[in-house]
Amino acid sequence: MxxxxxxxxxxxxxxxxxxxxxxxxxxxxxxxxxxxxxxxxxxxxxxxxxxxxxxxxxxxxxxxxxxxxxxxxxxxxxxxxxxxxxxxxxxxxxxxxxxRISIAINADSIATWALPALTELAQQGLPMEIITDDQDFTQEWLREGHVLGCVTTLKQALRGCKVVPLGAMDYVAVATPAFARERLAGSTPGGAALLTAHNFRDLSFVAFNRKDDMQREFVGQAFGLARVTLRQLFVPSSEGQVRAVLAGWGVSVVPRLLVQGLLDQGLLVNVAPACSLPIQLYWHCWNLSSEVLDALTAALKQSSAQSLVS
CATH class of the missing domain: 1.10.10.10 (Winged helix-like DNA-binding domain superfamily/Winged helix DNA-binding domain)
Structure with missing residues (x-):
């Protein structure tokens, strides 16, 4: 050759x-x-x-x-x-x-647990490039050879790659207290301001982008619906979704890790407290003997073990 x-x-x-x-x-x-x-x-x-x-x-x-x-x-x-x-x-x-060592990570992981995992490697001078995409599509970057590894929801390993379970990210539906009172109150017995199978069609949901089916998946699972049609607004940033909700744009299904502090402060409310959506994440990388890949894998495993649901 x-x-x-x-x-x-x-x-x-x-x-x-x-x-x-x-x-x-x-x-x-x-x-x-x-x-x-x-x-x-x-x-x-x-x-x-x-x-x-x-x-x-x-x-x-x-x-x-x-x-x-x-x-x-x-x-x-x-x-x-x-x-x-x-x-x-x-x-x-x-x-x-x-x-540069390129890896693909979904935006919600970047906004919560993944950057702390990589901080020590960055401080050591490892020249990383993080590519962001929807968690169901990051594996395509690995499949096409653009990255060395990816965080994805897909479990099946690609040929020549290995896969490591990371844990589940828990998603909740949130809105501001004012939005919940004005748009959701009175829809349940006792007048509690909750998301229901009868009112979700009247609301705007803030999604990441058009590839993001998190909002529909959450509503479908919460209310046992096979097909869900939502009125959606798109903000291509995890933190931006939260800011849009805080501004009163509507409801959004986001990682609990990202909004727990705002829930504790009362700035946001969980509008479906009986429901949550755990999304299992996996780290895929080339199956090679490499200190860099081993270091990336170990760092992501350690951080995910501390932050995600096992």
């Missing part, structure tokens, strides 16, 4: 990760013409097209294989840097931009 030029491989990765030739050139500190030349040389060596010139740019199947190979090379270099750090403590901190 031919030996591929590491600079050409990183050029391919930069084009895909940055979404274009101009930004790839800026990242690599070379001209756009040099980026094109490196890509053409790599495509000539492989014997096929590696990039689809679409909007946005996409890697072909062969390009994805080379991207995965490039990520593995980065991982090897990161492992070497960790080993060298014992002899030269500044070695990790000198990592180049293209040495």
């Amino acid at each position: 031919s030996t591929f030029d590491p600079d050409a491989l990183e050029c391919l990765a930069a084009i895909v990760e940055e979404g274009g030739f101009e930004r790839a050139a800026q990242r690599l500190s070379i001209t756009q013409s040099a980026v094109s030349q490196r890509l053409r040389a790599l495509e000539a060596q492989v014997g096929t097209v590696l990039i689809v010139r679409s909007r946005p740019l996409k890697a072909t199947a062969a390009g994805q294989l080379l991207l995965k190979h490039t990520k593995m090379l980065r991982l090897l270099r990161a492992d070497l840097a960790r080993d060298l750090q014992e002899l030269a403590p500044s070695s990790l901190r000198g990592a180049r931009e293209e040495e």
Whole structure:
């Protein structure tokens, strides 16, 4: 098998990760013409097209294989840097931009337990890139070779990967006390301001984005409904969803970890206290012998054990 030029491989990765030739050139500190030349040389060596010139740019199947190979090379270099750090403590901190270790994590985990898990590694100088997506879709980033690992709701391991259970994140339905009094009071015996099977259609639910089915899943499970249609507003940020609820936009189903302090302060109320939705999370990563992957796995396991429901 031919030996591929590491600079050409990183050029391919930069084009895909940055979404274009101009930004790839800026990242690599070379001209756009040099980026094109490196890509053409790599495509000539492989014997096929590696990039689809679409909007946005996409890697072909062969390009994805080379991207995965490039990520593995980065991982090897990161492992070497960790080993060298014992002899030269500044070695990790000198990592180049293209040495980033990419992982995909759902936004709710980023907003609650995942960043504390990775803090020590970041402080050690591990050059991480966290990609966020819906928890049901983060595995696609791993499948396509864009990341080394992901936090996802999917249990089945991909070929060549291992999976580690992390625990369950508990979701609750919240609103402001004023919203609950005005929109929900009187809908139950005794006039309690609660979400019910009879009033949820009259409310706005604040969801993360159009891929987010958390709101529908919660309502369906709470009231035994097979199909649920909701009036939804979209705020693509876990913290933003909570701020929208605090501003009186409507109800939202969010992680208990994210809103427990606001519930304790009385700034939010649980409008379905008899219901909660536990979502099981898993860490998937390449099944390789790697100190970096082992460190990431151990850090996520430790933090999740302290924060998530077992």
